[in-house]
Amino acid sequence: MAPLVPSQEELQRRRIIGINAETVTNIPSTDFPGHWPGESHSWALDKFKNGFNVEFHRNDPYEASFSLIGLDAAVANAFRRILMAEIPTLAIEYVFVHNNTSVIQDEVLAQRLGLIPLKGSVEGINWMQWFRKESEEDDGTPADTPSDFNTVVMHLDVECTINADAEPGEQDPRKLYHNAHVYAKDLTFHAVGRQEEYFAGDGAIQPVNPDILIAKLRPGQVIQLEMHCIKGIGADHAKFSPVATASYRLLPDIKIERPIIGEDAKKFAKCFPKGVITLEPVTSAEASRPGSGYEGHAGELKAVVRDAFNDTVSRECLRHEEFQGKVKLGRVRDHFIFNVESTGQFESDVLFLEAVKVLKLKCARWKRGLSDLMA
Amino acid sequence: MPGSVHSDSQDQSMVDAGQEQPEVPIQLDEKRIVVLPGADEHNASFQFENEGHTLGNALRYAIMKNAEVEFCGYTIPHPSDPKMHLRIQTTDQTTALAALEKGFSDLMDLCDVVTEKFTESRDRFNEESSNRMQV
Amino acid sequence: MSREAYQVPSMGTQNAFGNDAGYTNAMATDTPSVVYLCGECSARVPLKRGDQIRCKDCGHRVLYKERTKRMVQFEAR
Numbered sequence: 192m193a194p195l196v197p198s199q200e201e202l203q204r205r206r207i208i209g210i211n212a213e214t215v216t217n218i219p220s221t222d223f224p225g226h227w228p229g230e231s232h233s234w235a236l237d238k239f240k241n242g243f244n245v246e247f248h249r250n251d252p253y254e255a256s257f258s259l260i261g262l263d264a265a266v267a268n269a270f271r272r273i274l275m276a277e278i279p280t281l282a283i284e285y286v287f288v289h290n291n292t293s294v295i296q297d298e299v300l301a302q303r304l305g306l307i308p309l310k311g312s313v314e315g316i317n318w319m320q321w322f323r324k325e326s327e328e329d330d331g332t333p334a335d336t337p338s339d340f341n342t343v344v345m346h347l348d349v350e351c352t353i354n355a356d357a358e359p360g361e362q363d364p365r366k367l368y369h370n371a372h373v374y375a376k377d378l379t380f381h382a383v384g385r386q387e388e389y390f391a392g393d394g395a396i397q398p399v400n401p402d403i404l405i406a407k408l409r410p411g412q413v414i415q416l417e418m419h420c421i422k423g424i425g426a427d428h429a430k431f432s433p434v435a436t437a438s439y440r441l442l443p444d445i446k447i448e449r450p451i452i453g454e455d456a457k458k459f460a461k462c463f464p465k466g467v468i469t470l471e472p473v474t475s476a477e478a479s480r481p482g483s484g485y486e487g488h489a490g491e492l493k494a495v496v497r498d499a500f501n502d503t504v505s506r507e508c509l510r511h512e513e514f515q516g517k518v519k520l521g522r523v524r525d526h527f528i529f530n531v532e533s534t535g536q537f538e539s540d541v542l543f544l545e546a547v548k549v550l551k552l553k554c555a556r557w558k559r560g561l562s563d564l565m566a
Numbered sequence: 567m568p569g570s571v572h573s574d575s576q577d578q579s580m581v582d583a584g585q586e587q588p589e590v591p592i593q594l595d596e597k598r599i600v601v602l603p604g605a606d607e608h609n610a611s612f613q614f615e616n617e618g619h620t621l622g623n624a625l626r627y628a629i630m631k632n633a634e635v636e637f638c639g640y641t642i643p644h645p646s647d648p649k650m651h652l653r654i655q656t657t658d659q660t661t662a663l664a665a666l667e668k669g670f671s672d673l674m675d676l677c678d679v680v681t682e683k684f685t686e687s688r689d690r691f692n693e694e695s696s697n698r699m700q701v
Numbered sequence: 702m703s704r705e706a707y708q709v710p711s712m713g714t715q716n717a718f719g720n721d722a723g724y725t726n727a728m729a730t731d732t733p734s735v736v737y738l739c740g741e742c743s744a745r746v747p748l749k750r751g752d753q754i755r756c757k758d759c760g761h762r763v764l765y766k767e768r769t770k771r772m773v774q775f776e777a778r
Contacts, residue, residue: 550621
């Protein structure tokens with residue numbers, strides 16, 4: 192028996208998650224074998240391929256926005272989680288303080304330094320390997336020795352001095368003294384071994400934003416320290432996360448079920464962000480159609496959904512008496528609007544591709560481990 | 567954790583920066599699936615170490631898509647224990663292990679499609695926006 | 702041992718427990734000077750044992766110890 196194929200309307204209905212004033216309906220996905228009698232929802236790659244789509248809205252190095260359509264939340268969420276927690280980047284991990292006479296304490300300074308996003312040639316970052324720390328379980332595995340392939344060395348060496356050339360009566364400490372403010376740009380990278388090739392020129396390890404304030408100094412105060420940067424993942428510490436944010440939202444869906452006309456329409460439009468609802472005149476054809484709800488309203492303005500994409504789904508329109516039963520809010524279950532903001536090491540779109548790669552690699556690795564279970 | 571360690575004389579510069587690879591490349595394949603007690607051919611719980619909702623839920627979805635699987639669910643029994651349990655119950659047509667393997671394969675296929683479509687769409691978008699810039 | 706009898710250890714080789722002359726002896730030997738920093742003008746003030754605790758430049762009476770010359774390691778977490 193050939194499996195039943197649900198109608199297009201039915202499929203569309205299943206795609207919408209209902210949003211009411213106080214409740215949410217139709218939440219879990221139902222596209223699994225056995226859920227709908229007679230229908231087949233078995234995994235089929237070609238079916239997935241046909242149904243899956245990507246639309247780009249924005250693609251800048253530091254921010255990308257795109258829609259993944261035709262995906263289950265489980266998978267979309269896996270991508271999002273991997274983006275934040277499982278893509279490795281470089282960050283300062285060990286700080287060796289030789290001298291710090293500034294007012295900021297060593298441990299606070301070290302913590303601040305760790306959070307500075309770094310960038311360098313992608314080729315070099317990929318070439319670098321993990322620095323294995325001493326195992327916490329005390330099983331005797333020693334930590335790796337820092338080498339060119341697992342550690343990047345940076346230095347910070349600043350001393351605040353009085354600026355003899357400052358104007359008399361100058362109040363600004365930045366002009367009154369040299370190095371009154373220590374910025375991320377004061378971090379210096381020292382290539383070792385093969386790092387000289389991998390991190391040459393523009394590919395040098397450097398802070399993404401040179402203007403991050405690290406500390407403030409007064410004459411006579413000195414900071415001298417050495418930093419070791421290693422590769423790590425966001426699951427271990429947020430400083431290793433390659434993204435500032437990686438989030439998704441579901442595409443909003445607004446259905447006007449009964450006409451909203453005249454002053455009501457204006458009020459209705461105000462319930463939404465600009466551009467979501469537009470006002471159009473009722474055509475005479477509509478007005479002449481009996482039972483349409485527009486009878487005798489030709490020329491008046493009616494509310495029309497123009498672009499639900501920008502809606503915030505605030506549910507403001509559900510609070511007003513006059514719109515009761517006229518509008519239905521929802522979200523499209525399988526339309527994920529991703530927003531990925533890179534911290535600078537990788538381009539945002541590349542990050543997403545990395546995330547997909549990580550998930551695939553994870554599967555491949557576990558699957559390989561399965562073979563000895565089979566034996 | 568300040569973890570301050572005093573060492574007077576030693577310079578903290580990298581001890582060895584020579585042209586040397588680590589003797590043993592770091593083992594990433596030490597992952598082991600454990601079958602929890604009480605399993606038979608069609609019904610089994612698997613334990614994954616160092617995995618969480620990321621793989622758990624995605625894998626659950628992929629396995630549930632298999633028509634021969636009657637039940638699939640995952641749990642993280644304790645939040646401070648980095649372990650994930652996956653339960654699979656199948657019909658007589660297949661085994662739990664086979665269903666798990668198919669789940670991995672299907673998820674990997676899915677990843678390939680996502681990569682392909684994503685790259686395609688991005689390249690098209692980049693091309694269109696560069697055209698728009700020129701006009 | 703009474704509180705008065707306590708001797709700061711490592712001050713010279715003569716261990717003069719119970720010896721009243723021990724204290725004066727220690728004064729007489731060359732004590733190393735320790736550098737302090739003036740709390741007012743940040744000047745370096747080397748002080749020996751028994752010196753008045755006072756900055757030589759500005760007369761300020763609050764002095765601070767210098768930071769350790771040792772390297773201190775931290776984890777950036």
